[in-house]
Amino acid sequence: MRFGLRSFHSVTARLILGYSLLALASMAVLSLTIYFDITGSLSAESSVATRHLFARLDHTYRAQGGRALAATIDQLLQDGIDTDREIYLYAAPDHTLLAGNLTAYPAAVGMDRMQRALVQRNGQPSHALILATRYPDGAVLMVGWDLSNQTDMRRMLTQAMIAGSGVALLLSFLGAGIFRRLISAPIIAIRQTANQIGPGRLDRRLPPSRDEFAKLNDDINAMLDRIQSLVDGVRTVSNAVAHDLRTPLGRMRARLEAALQQPGDAKALAAAAGQTIADIDGLIQIFDKLLTIAQAETGAPRSQFIALDLNRLAHDLFEFYDLAAEDQGIALHLDPCPQAPVLGDRQLLMMAGINLLENALKYTPAGGAIHLETRLEETRAALIVSDNGPGIPPALFDAVRRPFIRLDPARQTPGNGLGLAIVSAMAQLHDGELRLEDNGPGLKASLLLPSA
Numbered sequence: 001m002r003f004g005l006r007s008f009h010s011v012t013a014r015l016i017l018g019y020s021l022l023a024l025a026s027m028a029v030l031s032l033t034i035y036f037d038i039t040g041s042l043s044a045e046s047s048v049a050t051r052h053l054f055a056r057l058d059h060t061y062r063a064q065g066g067r068a069l070a071a072t073i074d075q076l077l078q079d080g081i082d083t084d085r086e087i088y089l090y091a092a093p094d095h096t097l098l099a100g101n102l103t104a105y106p107a108a109v110g111m112d113r114m115q116r117a118l119v120q121r122n123g124q125p126s127h128a129l130i131l132a133t134r135y136p137d138g139a140v141l142m143v144g145w146d147l148s149n150q151t152d153m154r155r156m157l158t159q160a161m162i163a164g165s166g167v168a169l170l171l172s173f174l175g176a177g178i179f180r181r182l183i184s185a186p187i188i189a190i191r192q193t194a195n196q197i198g199p200g201r202l203d204r205r206l207p208p209s210r211d212e213f214a215k216l217n218d219d220i221n222a223m224l225d226r227i228q229s230l231v232d233g234v235r236t237v238s239n240a241v242a243h244d245l246r247t248p249l250g251r252m253r254a255r256l257e258a259a260l261q262q263p264g265d266a267k268a269l270a271a272a273a274g275q276t277i278a279d280i281d282g283l284i285q286i287f288d289k290l291l292t293i294a295q296a297e298t299g300a301p302r303s304q305f306i307a308l309d310l311n312r313l314a315h316d317l318f319e320f321y322d323l324a325a326e327d328q329g330i331a332l333h334l335d336p337c338p339q340a341p342v343l344g345d346r347q348l349l350m351m352a353g354i355n356l357l358e359n360a361l362k363y364t365p366a367g368g369a370i371h372l373e374t375r376l377e378e379t380r381a382a383l384i385v386s387d388n389g390p391g392i393p394p395a396l397f398d399a400v401r402r403p404f405i406r407l408d409p410a411r412q413t414p415g416n417g418l419g420l421a422i423v424s425a426m427a428q429l430h431d432g433e434l435r436l437e438d439n440g441p442g443l444k445a446s447l448l449l450p451s452a
Contacts, residue, residue: 019179020172027168031161039154046129046145047114053086054131054143066090066139070099077101085146087121087128093138102142106130109142119144127151190220202228248279305430307452308349310340310374310383317353318372321361329366340374340381341452344430349383349447352426355419356385356445363389364442380432381451386444397436423447 053076061069073088077100088100095105104120109132117130130144189206196204205224206217259272318334325332342349360370364387373384392400399405401424405417423445424434432449 017176020169020176023168023172023175024165027165031164035154035157035161038157039150042150042153046147046150049082050114050129050131050143050145053088054133054141057088057141057143058133061135061139061141066098069141073099085149087119087126087130087142087144087146089132089140089142091140091142093140095140098139100142105140106142116147117144121146186217190217193220197224202231248283252276252279304345304347305343306346308342308344308346310342310349310381310449311336313346313349313353314372314374314383316350317357320354321357325361325370328361328364330361330364331369333369333371335371335373337374337376340376340383342381342430342449343452344449348426348429349449352423352447353383353385355422356383356447359419359445360385360387360389360443363387365389368442376451377448379451380448382449383447384444386439386442388439388442391438391441391443392436394438400436401434420445 057069057072060072069090073090076086077083077088087102089097089102089105090099091097091105095107097103097105101122102119103123106117106119109115109117109119109130111132111134114129114131117128119126119128119130121128127147128144129147130142132140132142134140193204193206202224205221208217255272255275259269262268314334314336318332322332357370357372364370368388371384371386373382373386375382375384396405400417400420403418403421405421420434420436427434427447427449430449432447435446435448437444437446
């Protein structure tokens with residue numbers, strides 16, 4: 001595991017550093033808690049034992065005198081109970097040692113208070129907890145508790161804490177390395193995929209995973225799918241626009257060149273100009289439809305949404321196209337439901353309905369029928385246009401929602417492949433969808449919108 005100065009500017013390195021510091025801090029708090037708990041318990045035990053022994057010997061002296069005190073001290077030093085830790089001294093007023101296991105009188109010890117002192121016990125220096133008193137006759141009683149065991153225990157605890165901190169530090173770095181590898185692996189995969197996508201390989205995707213990065217990978221893959229779909233759509237639109245513009249522009253150029261070759265024929269020139277204007281109007285309509293799709297996909301007109309009734313919209317569409325359908329020998333039927341309230345832009349929804357009906361009228365043969373319906377489906381209201389024309393193969397249902405997708409690859413039939421793309425864009429703008437179904441025969445197109 002290698003760390004350079006620059007690596008600590010990364011999120012992974014900061015997480016590792018924080019993880020290590022947290023582990024060390026936790027170890028330090030735990031170790032100090034154990035240390036002070038044990039040493040505090042030992043200190044309390046020494047203090048209680050010293051006071052207990054002092055009270056016993058003090059009572060013996062006051063009740064029975066010095067000889068009884070000396071005998072009791074000798075007995076305590078020979079009973080085998082804590083004799084390696086108990087300290088006693090009974091001295092005459094001139095500090096002559098009368099009983100006990102101190103080999104020298106500790107002059108530095110004060111009277112009538114618990115204190116720590118360095119004493120000579122059985123000829124060896126020893127740190128002890130001492131409680132001493134001087135009686136009215138000048139005699140001195142000292143009772144203490146050897147602290148060597150506590151000193152050894154503190155030393156052992158300190159060494160254990162240092163060793164434990166070292167092990168904790170080592171494990172922290174080991175765990176940090178594992179953590180860094182686990183965190184870096186999916187990030188590296190994302191970077192590698194991004195580097196492959198940059199030159200144009202839009203088919204690359206992140207591998208699936210089961211950890212916390214799974215949702216991120218899924219979101220990135222979904223975004224890449226959307227980007228690839230948009231890029232493919234742009235390519236398709238670019239090719240279609242080039243074709244649909246090249247043909248009318250070629251016709252206009254040929255027509256104008258022919259008119260220029262007959263400079264004296266005003267009628268021919270006027271006719272050429274009129275036809276050219278008509279072709280230009282057709283191109284303007286294509287760009288208007290593309291602009292409408294773009295505005296709908298960006299959600300720009302949402303501020304114009306109002307409460308609407310799809311039944312009223314269907315009735316207006318029926319009145320507008322009834323005569324046109326009759327002229328083509330097609331029967332147009334209206335079948336509204338009792339209520340179909342929605343929230344939307346009336347002009348845009350009207351445009352969507354117009355495109356559905358014009359698409360049906362274009363492909364329904366004479367003698368056929370078109371049904372215009374409204375329905376409520378759970379939480380959604382539907383505007384449905386169904387016909388008995390040739391229909392669309394189900395495999396192309398998704399494709400025809402994109403601009404300039406036409407069933408006639410040679411592009412010989414009238415139209416520009418924008419009708420269903422406009423309806424799909426309007427549906428998305430209103431948080432709805434365009435559902436296409438096989439009507440057997442014909443096509444059933446449903447504009448589904450959230451009911452208000």
